[in-house]
Amino acid sequence: MLRIGICDDAAAARLALHSALERLSPGCACYEFSSGEGLLSWLDKHPNTIDLLFLDIEMGQMSGMDVARAIRAQDQRLHIVFLTGYADYVFDGYAVRALDYLLKPLSMDKLSSVLERAAHELENDAPETFSVHNSDGLFRVPKRDILYCYSDRRQVHLIARTAEYTFYDKLDQVEAALGAGFVRIHQRYLVRISAIDRIEDSAVFLGNLRLPISRANRAAVMAACARGMLEDF
Incomplete structure (x- = not known):
């Protein structure tokens, strides 16, 4: 069972992605966060809780890219998928080893492909x-x-x-x-x-x-x- 985090400051976007994930990966556990600060605080208290994180880049005080850098300082394992309305950030993701980018509006085929890739990576790399x-x-x-x-x-x-x-x-x-x-x-x-x-x-x-x-x-x-x-x- 995939444990998935969704971090986006738009409630409607979180709901839409959550619904799509439940259709594509029944039984997955989804955790929602409305800000990068809230996500980082939660991860600090609950390490090793999320396998895959969908992270919006354009958020309020703390951008998704800044959140990803903070995560990588503590956790090299978590798979990060950026959500963005623009293609300009693609090359920035190499520094934080992003698994993928999803352009808004989300494509179900692309989302399904990302889930399959994440599951494969986790199966190959996961320790006991x-x-x-x-x-x-x-x-x-x-x-x-x-x-x-x-x-x-x-x-x-x-x-x-x-x-x-x-x-x-x-x-x-x-x-x-x-x-x-x-x-x-x-x-x-x-x-x-x-x-x-x-x-x-x-x-x-x-x-x-x-x-x-x-x-x-x-x-x-x-x-x-x-x-x-x-x-x-």
Whole structure:
């Protein structure tokens, strides 16, 4: 399922594009933004939430090109498609690696082609991810960015490099979904093996962060770390 952002200061244009996307890509998740500032603020709080962004160039205080530059300073992954009424900006898009340009009024054939291209690029380039679904939305978190997870009552807290996510699930099910690159160090803690820096009698360390290791799990953790070291050679 594609997660698509639409950033345009014209409400009618957002609605028209949203409707067209739902026809061409049923089941896609669409997020609408009326300004570049609002989009950047949202992306800062919700990284890795959008796969494809349709971005109007001619907006109010912050142009779409300025927004794209700000995005690229933080995110090289997001696919950006510019929306514009003029062809003058085409060459400017090379600096921010735009996927494509769509001239207004939008052509359904061109829009369909862009969606197919974006889906193909995402399929080829996407790292392995873990899906988190909570009240804020649907997030695909790259497994390589996950540091550890811990359970608290009926909730799981996932700690990644740049964000934290809380959702309802069982840690056993999360462990099964994440697979071989993770190890259970405690009844309540699951850690990415390659994030472990050292192991002591009652704790593992991720940098300066100390997490408890149970006596029952210690041998399995040591074995998992040993296998991980061998795979690195």
